[in-house]
Amino acid sequence: MRYGAGPEILRDITFRLEPGSFHFLTGSSGAGKSSLLKLMYLAERPSRGLIALFDRDIATAPRREMPALRRRIGVVFQDFRLIDHLSAFDNAALPLRVAGVPESQVKEHVTELLSWVGLGDHLNAKPPTLSGGQQQRVAIARAVIRRPSLLLADEPTGNVDEELALRLMRLFEELNKLGTTLVIATHNRVLVERFDHPHLHLADGELSTERPRKRSTA
Amino acid sequence: MIFRTRLDLPLDRDGAARFLPWMVALMVYLASLALAGTLVVRDAVARWDRGLTGTLTVELPAPAAGRRDDGAIDLALKVLRGTPGVTRADAFDAKRIAALLEPWLGADIDAADLPLPRLIDVQIEPRAGVDLAALGQQLAAAVPGARLDDHRRWLNRVLRTALAIEVVAGLIVVLVGFSAVLAVIFATRTGLAVHHGIVEVLHLTGARDGYIARQFEWHALRLGVKGGIAGLVLAVLTLAGIATAATQVGALDDAVRVLPALSAPAIEWVLLLLLPFAAGLVAMLTARITVLRALKRLP
Numbered sequence: 001m002r003y004g005a006g007p008e009i010l011r012d013i014t015f016r017l018e019p020g021s022f023h024f025l026t027g028s029s030g031a032g033k034s035s036l037l038k039l040m041y042l043a044e045r046p047s048r049g050l051i052a053l054f055d056r057d058i059a060t061a062p063r064r065e066m067p068a069l070r071r072r073i074g075v076v077f078q079d080f081r082l083i084d085h086l087s088a089f090d091n092a093a094l095p096l097r098v099a100g101v102p103e104s105q106v107k108e109h110v111t112e113l114l115s116w117v118g119l120g121d122h123l124n125a126k127p128p129t130l131s132g133g134q135q136q137r138v139a140i141a142r143a144v145i146r147r148p149s150l151l152l153a154d155e156p157t158g159n160v161d162e163e164l165a166l167r168l169m170r171l172f173e174e175l176n177k178l179g180t181t182l183v184i185a186t187h188n189r190v191l192v193e194r195f196d197h198p199h200l201h202l203a204d205g206e207l208s209t210e211r212p213r214k215r216s217t218a
Numbered sequence: 219m220i221f222r223t224r225l226d227l228p229l230d231r232d233g234a235a236r237f238l239p240w241m242v243a244l245m246v247y248l249a250s251l252a253l254a255g256t257l258v259v260r261d262a263v264a265r266w267d268r269g270l271t272g273t274l275t276v277e278l279p280a281p282a283a284g285r286r287d288d289g290a291i292d293l294a295l296k297v298l299r300g301t302p303g304v305t306r307a308d309a310f311d312a313k314r315i316a317a318l319l320e321p322w323l324g325a326d327i328d329a330a331d332l333p334l335p336r337l338i339d340v341q342i343e344p345r346a347g348v349d350l351a352a353l354g355q356q357l358a359a360a361v362p363g364a365r366l367d368d369h370r371r372w373l374n375r376v377l378r379t380a381l382a383i384e385v386v387a388g389l390i391v392v393l394v395g396f397s398a399v400l401a402v403i404f405a406t407r408t409g410l411a412v413h414h415g416i417v418e419v420l421h422l423t424g425a426r427d428g429y430i431a432r433q434f435e436w437h438a439l440r441l442g443v444k445g446g447i448a449g450l451v452l453a454v455l456t457l458a459g460i461a462t463a464a465t466q467v468g469a470l471d472d473a474v475r476v477l478p479a480l481s482a483p484a485i486e487w488v489l490l491l492l493l494p495f496a497a498g499l500v501a502m503l504t505a506r507i508t509v510l511r512a513l514k515r516l517p
Contacts, residue, residue, distance in 0.1 A: 042422070043418075043422055043517065044517060045517045063517075066517070067425065067426045068424070069424075070421075070424035071423075075422060081418075083416050085231075086226065094420070094423055095423045095424065098423050098424055099424060
């Protein structure tokens, strides 16, 4: 893919994510991690090549089918992209409301999830009044509230201490066990080493897949 | 929680939220005055038309010099009263002619001494289908030089003027509406640009274009109706002011009084009351189309 008439940022990348798989996406900054994620969460269309999501070819899918596809994808943006004038509750509730889920269910699910990520006391807090770590958890809650089939996270543990990072990783693994396919872009070598998942490595716009050194046999 | 109004986009805090109602108010004000002007003119013309339909005037030439009466009036009256459909035909008597001339010639004039054309006031049943051309010819045959005036020519000229006023007023309304549409497009585009980040998050969260557009259109509807009502209130105050002033000064005669027209519960005046809602609706549709077109550019 390329932006406008600029150079191709990603080229000759071929990979397939098995449903229910868990990958780290690594690479130095500027290697194209975010661009690859953007293609995957349908914020950009490829300038050439083929992307199929949930067995649907994105290049030929009509635009009106995109919202339904996007609703199966959860995204944790690197800069969170929370809506400042909405409360933590309303931010996390956004994907449900956008999909027209009844308000009674919204209340139940959102309250439960925000409590689970430790924000039960901050339901009505506006993002600017929350710490970086708290904002990140709201962003993660928003990404997972709809139990997405595919969860894409851009540096989701960048702003939290190690203990919370581990807790969040456990949340991701939990979701993965429930069938969600995960791709987590990260710089955090410790995290990558600690968890036993294959990782996609981006360098100079090209992708290589590295298997974990010790394969889990469970 | 469920019933509170919640906008994902903080459109209420935009500059547009402050300036757009004023724009709409000004435009509805102008449109209301233009429409009210049309209605007053139309009302006046209709009243003239009603008043004059079925009324004819027959004009007979003045009697030859030295003769007070040549029997022409009797001849003409005979023709008129013999025509089916004519309900009344009366010659203007000397007193009435004197009254007509008084403003010009003073009170001490004996009209009978002047070589004046003589007038006959004729009332016909409008639905009887009296053939006016034939009647005119009959009169001319009975009294050479007799003329039948059904006021059509004069009324047609008034109607043409009224039509011109209506066209100009209509043009003003169209132009004002066009400006309102442009203002809403501008405000909506500004809103889209200012809240681009939020719009993108909604889009990526799987919001359909309609969901995002709805936020803008409800907002535009509210601002439009708000501004529209303000504009209409100002317009009504202005019209009431004009009407009061006109009544006090007595400047406007019976036919063009504004107040009776205002108090008349004509359908048109009800339409005028709908103007703010029309403005709101136009704003709403414009916002919707603008947003949908802009969103098409997102993948």
